[in-house]
Amino acid sequence: MATIFPREQKAKMLFEKIKENPQACERLMETFYDALGVGDDYEGNGLSAEQFATALFRSYEEKDLTAFLMAICQNSMFDLLRNSFLAPFRFNANGQTNPYILTDEDGKLIPDIKFHVSDKNYEQFFKVFQKSEQVKMYLAYGFRKRHCYDRDTMEAQEIRMGEHIGVLLVYEMPDTVKIQETEAQAYAAIWDILMDLQKSLPRSVVYYGQDSMENKGNRYDALGVFLPMYHFRKALEKNIDIANKIVLMH
Structure with a gap:
C-alpha cells in the first residue's frame, strides 16, 4: 500500500x-501537542511521555492508527465511530455479553x-411490551465502551x-454472511437507518450482529435498537413506535 511519504527503513x-531518554520523550510529546495547537493547555490522559512515545512508535512500525489513537484520546478508531453514534456496536463482541437480555419473549423477567x-x-417496560413477528422486544441492560492503554503495562x-x-428492540435483517459481505459492508448498508434513528431518537444505541438471529432453522443478521430508560422513559411507547417505523420502512 502506498503512503504519503516513503517510510524510513530500520x-x-x-x-x-x-524511548530510553525521558527528556527526548518529553520533547516529542510537547512538539506533538504544540502542532495540535493545545500546547501547555493539554492536561494529558494519564500516559507519561515515555508511554506516549512507545505508543507513537508502535503505531508507526505496525501501521496501526488505532494503537496511537488509544494513546492520545483513549479510544480506538471504531470506539470513536460508535461513541459518536456513527457505527453500531457489535452484539456480544469478543464473547462478552452486551446487551444482557433481562426478560423472555413473553416479557417476563428471567429468573436469577x-x-x-x-x-x-419493569412496570414501565411491561406496560408497553408487545409481541410481534416483525420485532422482538426485551428489557435489557446495555453499555457503551472505549479502549485505552493500562498506564503500568x-x-x-x-x-x-x-x-x-x-x-431493546431486535429486528431481523438480510443475511450478509450468505452474500459474503464483510461486517464493515453490513454497517454501511444500515448506516442510513442509524442516522435516521439518531435524528429522531438521539442517544439511542444501535447493535448489529452478522448471522446472529435464528428463525425456523434459518440464520439472519440482527439489528438492535436500545432505548435507555433514563433518556426515553417519558413517551416510551411513542419512542418505540418511532424506532419501528424507521427500521421497518427502510
Whole structure:
C-alpha cells in the first residue's frame, strides 16, 4: 500500500534510543501537542511521555492508527465511530455479553438475572411490551465502551461507559454472511437507518450482529435498537413506535 511519504527503513534503533531518554520523550510529546495547537493547555490522559512515545512508535512500525489513537484520546478508531453514534456496536463482541437480555419473549423477567431491576423500570417496560413477528422486544441492560492503554503495562484495556437498563428492540435483517459481505459492508448498508434513528431518537444505541438471529432453522443478521430508560422513559411507547417505523420502512 502506498503512503504519503516513503517510510524510513530500520528506524527501530532510533526509536529505542529516544524511548530510553525521558527528556527526548518529553520533547516529542510537547512538539506533538504544540502542532495540535493545545500546547501547555493539554492536561494529558494519564500516559507519561515515555508511554506516549512507545505508543507513537508502535503505531508507526505496525501501521496501526488505532494503537496511537488509544494513546492520545483513549479510544480506538471504531470506539470513536460508535461513541459518536456513527457505527453500531457489535452484539456480544469478543464473547462478552452486551446487551444482557433481562426478560423472555413473553416479557417476563428471567429468573436469577445478575442485575437488579427496579419495580418502576419493569412496570414501565411491561406496560408497553408487545409481541410481534416483525420485532422482538426485551428489557435489557446495555453499555457503551472505549479502549485505552493500562498506564503500568501499556496493555490495551476496556472501559465501560453509559451503563443503563432500557428497552431493546431486535429486528431481523438480510443475511450478509450468505452474500459474503464483510461486517464493515453490513454497517454501511444500515448506516442510513442509524442516522435516521439518531435524528429522531438521539442517544439511542444501535447493535448489529452478522448471522446472529435464528428463525425456523434459518440464520439472519440482527439489528438492535436500545432505548435507555433514563433518556426515553417519558413517551416510551411513542419512542418505540418511532424506532419501528424507521427500521421497518427502510
